[in-house]
Amino acid sequence: MFDAGHARRPLVEVRGLKMHFPILAGVLRRRVGEVKAVDGVSFDILEGETLGLVGESGCGKSTCGRAILRLYDITEGAIRINGRDIARASHAELRKLRPTMQMVFQDPQASLNPRMTVAKIIAEPLDEHTTLSRREKMQRVHELMDAVGLSRDFANRFPHEFSGGQRQRIGIARALALNPQFIVCDEPIAALDVSIQAQVVNLLEDLQEQFGLTYLFISHDLSMVRHIADRVAVMYLGKVVELAPREPLYSAPLHPYTQALLSAVPEPDPSVRSTTERIILEGDVPSPANPPEGCNFSTRCPRVMDICRRQEPEFREVAAGHFVACHLCSPQPETTAGATAATQVSKSVQQGE
Amino acid sequence: MTDATVQDARQSRAGRSQWADVWDQFKTHRGALLGMGFFIFISLLVIFGPWLWDIPPNYIDIRAKNQGPSLAHPMGTDQLGRDTFAQVLAGGRVSLLVGVTAMALSLVLGTLVGVLAGYFKRLDGPLMRLTDLFLALPLLPLLLVIIMLFRDTLRAAFGPETGIFILIVFVIGITSWMQTARIVRGDVLSLKEQEFVLAARSIGTPSHRMILRHILPNVLSPIMVSATLGIANAIITESALSFLGLGFPSDFPTWGRLLFDSTNFMTLNPERVIWPGLAISLTVLSVNYIGDGLRDALDPRIRGR
Numbered sequence: 001m002f003d004a005g006h007a008r009r010p011l012v013e014v015r016g017l018k019m020h021f022p023i024l025a026g027v028l029r030r031r032v033g034e035v036k037a038v039d040g041v042s043f044d045i046l047e048g049e050t051l052g053l054v055g056e057s058g059c060g061k062s063t064c065g066r067a068i069l070r071l072y073d074i075t076e077g078a079i080r081i082n083g084r085d086i087a088r089a090s091h092a093e094l095r096k097l098r099p100t101m102q103m104v105f106q107d108p109q110a111s112l113n114p115r116m117t118v119a120k121i122i123a124e125p126l127d128e129h130t131t132l133s134r135r136e137k138m139q140r141v142h143e144l145m146d147a148v149g150l151s152r153d154f155a156n157r158f159p160h161e162f163s164g165g166q167r168q169r170i171g172i173a174r175a176l177a178l179n180p181q182f183i184v185c186d187e188p189i190a191a192l193d194v195s196i197q198a199q200v201v202n203l204l205e206d207l208q209e210q211f212g213l214t215y216l217f218i219s220h221d222l223s224m225v226r227h228i229a230d231r232v233a234v235m236y237l238g239k240v241v242e243l244a245p246r247e248p249l250y251s252a253p254l255h256p257y258t259q260a261l262l263s264a265v266p267e268p269d270p271s272v273r274s275t276t277e278r279i280i281l282e283g284d285v286p287s288p289a290n291p292p293e294g295c296n297f298s299t300r301c302p303r304v305m306d307i308c309r310r311q312e313p314e315f316r317e318v319a320a321g322h323f324v325a326c327h328l329c330s331p332q333p334e335t336t337a338g339a340t341a342a343t344q345v346s347k348s349v350q351q352g353e
Numbered sequence: 354m355t356d357a358t359v360q361d362a363r364q365s366r367a368g369r370s371q372w373a374d375v376w377d378q379f380k381t382h383r384g385a386l387l388g389m390g391f392f393i394f395i396s397l398l399v400i401f402g403p404w405l406w407d408i409p410p411n412y413i414d415i416r417a418k419n420q421g422p423s424l425a426h427p428m429g430t431d432q433l434g435r436d437t438f439a440q441v442l443a444g445g446r447v448s449l450l451v452g453v454t455a456m457a458l459s460l461v462l463g464t465l466v467g468v469l470a471g472y473f474k475r476l477d478g479p480l481m482r483l484t485d486l487f488l489a490l491p492l493l494p495l496l497l498v499i500i501m502l503f504r505d506t507l508r509a510a511f512g513p514e515t516g517i518f519i520l521i522v523f524v525i526g527i528t529s530w531m532q533t534a535r536i537v538r539g540d541v542l543s544l545k546e547q548e549f550v551l552a553a554r555s556i557g558t559p560s561h562r563m564i565l566r567h568i569l570p571n572v573l574s575p576i577m578v579s580a581t582l583g584i585a586n587a588i589i590t591e592s593a594l595s596f597l598g599l600g601f602p603s604d605f606p607t608w609g610r611l612l613f614d615s616t617n618f619m620t621l622n623p624e625r626v627i628w629p630g631l632a633i634s635l636t637v638l639s640v641n642y643i644g645d646g647l648r649d650a651l652d653p654r655i656r657g658r
Binding site (some may be wrong): 066071094095098100101102103105106107110111112113114115116117124125129158160161171174197 | 371381547549551552553554555556558559562566567569570625651652653654
């Protein structure tokens with residue numbers, strides 16, 4: 001299923017992305033440290049695919065998504081979208097690049113200006129980047145409202161008159177207004193009711209098919225990511241720990257953190273449920289202002305080794321398209337992915353070191 | 354049939370401008386309507402009244418001094434026999450004009466400083482320290498110094514009354530913008546972190562349009578409140594200046610001056626204090642109600658409730 005991926009070119013290339021926020025303290029507001037929200041993340045997103053980005057709260061998913069669109073001034077790293085450098089573009093250049101990349105936000109209430117009508121909200125990107133006449137703009141707004149399944153009669157209403165799902169549709173229509181190639185969906189379904197979540201996700205899939213969109217789908221809902229994503233990246237404390245096509249990741253996760261995360265997904269089948277073992281992680285996520293030495297996950301890893309506390313694991317490809325940052329699968333001669341392989345590899349690592 | 358009416362309602366709704374919605378909501382606020390009615394009434398009265406009531410405010414009829422209300426003098430006369438009604442009408446022109454223009458000036462200054470300080474992090478420190486500086490200045494001595502320094506030059510340039518009017522408006526304006534600036538800054542700081550501002554940034558909206566389109570409409574309510582309080586404040590500050598002998602010339606009536614002139618005769622005829630006082634408080638009250646109604650009418654979340 002993934003063979004088509006090799007033919008496609010990467011639309012978004014992220015290399016060593018770092019986003020550190022300074023911590024200021026004292027009377028003189030001196031910089032006393034930094035929160036390493038995103039700390040060296042690299043991945044590609046192929047044209048027309050959906051990359052799922054999962055992880056627990058506060059691991060830097062949203063920051064990563066926003067940094068890719070340069071909503072923050074990034075600390076370090078390279079971002080190329082469609083071959084053009086985003087990371088160091090000036091504000092004027094960036095403004096010209098904005099139409100190709102858009103974002104759908106987490107909170108549909110907060111992401112719409114309460115004082116603007118739906119038509120004005122959807123037309124804002126058109127106002128900024130096109131020279132259409134008022135009539136043509138209205139025409140386009142109506143097209144977009146049709147595309148996301150909103151009645152044209154709603155054009156003159158205000159956001160507070162809508163339900164959560166409808167508001168999210170408005171946000172999606174706004175993101176689509178300029179025919180972007182790449183959309184960052186920042187937990188677009190987290191604030192919605194379960195029944196509405198499916199609607200919105202299906203809408204996103206339909207639109208992807210229709211307009212050939214590329215998504216970075218940020219979520220903490222693993223089953224929803226399994227539904228929509230082609231490949232999945234797992235983040236922990238500002239770093240991507242595992243990146244793989246959907247099926248290998250869900251059937252045979254290699255990183256202990258991914259394993260723990262997946263074991264927490266509720267299993268509807270009781271007979272299967274009794275056989276699966278829930279991995280419960282001890283302790284809390286360390287502060288991103290003061291990450292542990294060595295592997296970030298070493299403080300909570302159920303299979304922690306000595307080396308994990310000293311040396312940071314390298315993010316390497318262990319099978320075709322399957323990247324892991326873990327000492328358990330570090331220097332690996334054979335690239336057969338699988339849970340059993342991981343344990344074997346861990347032994348060889350210990351012997352090898 | 355019901356379908357048709359719903360359809361009609363939608364059609365009419367889609368075809369209407371937003372200002373019609375604002376007016377509809379404003380009409381539901383009874384206090385605001387009353388306030389606006391009164392404010393229009395008093396404005397018309399002070400603008401056209403002096404033509405209808407043809408006793409000049411400065412006409413001295415010493416034999417008719419200190420009279421109570423009568424048909425010839427509906428509000429009585431003062432110690433020199435000047436007609437109080439004519440003086441209230443003439444004073445209202447100046448007081449309202451000073452109140453509205455000084456409020457507008459302080460509002461523009463306060464909003465500008467507040468939005469710039471809240472939106473641009475680099476300007477926040479300097480602008481807010483400037484605000485603190487103005488807040489810490491002892492106002493009255495400052496006013497005295499400014500008026501001493503500039504009164505004569507302005508009088509020479511614009512004539513005695515216009516010159517002093519410009520001076521007073523300017524002085525009140527630049528000494529009363531700080532509260533607005535602080536309130537607006539606080540609101541802008543919290544608005545700036547909202548997702549819709551982030552969304553606008555991801556669209557590529559430049560800063561000036563971001564402020565005009567997203568920030569300003571959302572800080573309208575504190576600005577409205579400041580505006581209504583500002584008018585009251587300006588009228589009262591003007592009267593304090595007049596009292597100190599630094600405002601308009603002493604034969605030039607304003608509500609504040611009338612009030613202060615009357616205080617000496619309060620025991621003799623107390624109603625002389627009441628008329629200008631009533632005019633000031635009713636005007637301030639009506640403006641407050643208008644501001645209240647406007648704030649509600651401009652907020653689409655409250656509209657229609």
